[in-house]
Amino acid sequence: MAAGVEECRMDERYAARIAERREEILGRMDAALTASGRAREDATLVAVSKTVRVDEVVTAIDAGYRVFGENRPQELNRKLEGLSLRPDVPPVRFDMIGNLQTNKINAVLGRVELVHSIGSLHLARALAARAERWLEAGELVAPQSILIEVNVSGEETKGGFAPSELRAAFGELQSLCGVRIEGLMTMAPRGDKDRARACFSGLRELRDELSRESGLPLRELSCGMSEDFEVALEEGSTIVRLGRVVFDPSFAVR
Ligand SMILES: *Cc1c(COP(=O)(O)O)cnc(C)c1O
Numbered sequence: 001m002a003a004g005v006e007e008c009r010m011d012e013r014y015a016a017r018i019a020e021r022r023e024e025i026l027g028r029m030d031a032a033l034t035a036s037g038r039a040r041e042d043a044t045l046v047a048v049s050k051t052v053r054v055d056e057v058v059t060a061i062d063a064g065y066r067v068f069g070e071n072r073p074q075e076l077n078r079k080l081e082g083l084s085l086r087p088d089v090p091p092v093r094f095d096m097i098g099n100l101q102t103n104k105i106n107a108v109l110g111r112v113e114l115v116h117s118i119g120s121l122h123l124a125r126a127l128a129a130r131a132e133r134w135l136e137a138g139e140l141v142a143p144q145s146i147l148i149e150v151n152v153s154g155e156e157t158k159g160g161f162a163p164s165e166l167r168a169a170f171g172e173l174q175s176l177c178g179v180r181i182e183g184l185m186t187m188a189p190r191g192d193k194d195r196a197r198a199c200f201s202g203l204r205e206l207r208d209e210l211s212r213e214s215g216l217p218l219r220e221l222s223c224g225m226s227e228d229f230e231v232a233l234e235e236g237s238t239i240v241r242l243g244r245v246v247f248d249p250s251f252a253v254r
Contacts, residue, residue, distance in 0.1 A: 011059075017249040019063040025245060032233035043233060046095055046222075048243035050075060054082030056247060061089055069116070069241050071098020073107035080111060097185075097222075097241055099159055102126040110140045116185045116222045116241075119149040119160040121169050124176060131178030143178055147185040147222050152202040153195065158187055163206050174214050183207060183220030183238070188228055196228040200235035226251060 030040055046069040049057050057068060057079060070076040076094060083089055096108050097116045105127055108115065118124050127144065134140035149160035161169065173181060186203045188196035200223050211218040224232025224240035232240060244251040 015059050022063050032230040036234050044239045046241045047246045052247050067093045069095045069097040073104040114145045116147045117149045118146045128176035128178040143180045146179045149185045152186045152199045153189045183218045185222035197231050200232045204236040
């Protein structure tokens with residue numbers, strides 16, 4: 001009994017921290033958006049739930065979050081199944097933000113609103129071909145929305161198209177049926193705000209160039225994480241992907 005009550009109090013405290021933290025994050029997002037002449041509706045906050053349990057996702061939904069990101073197909077499906085058992089919880093959106101293997105496409109296609117991490121022509125072709133087949137079979141209601149991941153910083157450990165590679169491949173990417181390219185995504189170097197800023201502005205400039213040349217709007221720029229989301233928003237980000245700052249009460253704000 002006593003342990004149960006104690007657990008309950010901890011849950012309440014956790015829920016209060018998550019809700020408070022959300023207000024702080026939204027305030028900081030507003031300030032950064034205002035600084036770049038934009039409004040709150042111009043950016044989407046994706047709460048990256050890859051390290052938390054389904055009940056913590058439910059706590060976040062209660063706090064007001066409606067968009068979540070996962071980086072592994074198996075974990076994505078664990079969350080989707082867990083939430084499907086909770087009819088009391090309002091519907092939410094999931095995005096795939098992590099590296100996707102071609103043999104895991106079935107576990108993701110049509111289950112997420114947006115795949116952020118299409119980092120090779122090989123993956124794009126495979127996803128598009130599967131989507132086209134599923135569309136014809138009526139198993140998918142709309143082309144899968146995707147972002148193209150770009151390795152703007154050039155770090156060897158990072159995935160994604162090199163900018164020159166993407167310029168060369170864009171014609172083919174644009175012609176793929178079954179997917180709709182909504183924009184670009186990148187990961188900035190960690191721990192250095194100036195390098196992060198250069199990475200985000202580089203992504204925006206590449207988007208502007210590709211958009212001009214292809215005629216596609218490429219509206220979305222998915223960039224900015226817990227340590228650098230304000231810089232990203234100042235540089236034009238439309239989607240920030242926040243994990244620790246959302247779910248880890250001990251993550252130092254600023
Ligand atoms: C984990 C992850 C994030 C969130 O990182 P934080 O630094 O915890 O905010 C964002 N994007 C991707 C692709 C991730 O894998």
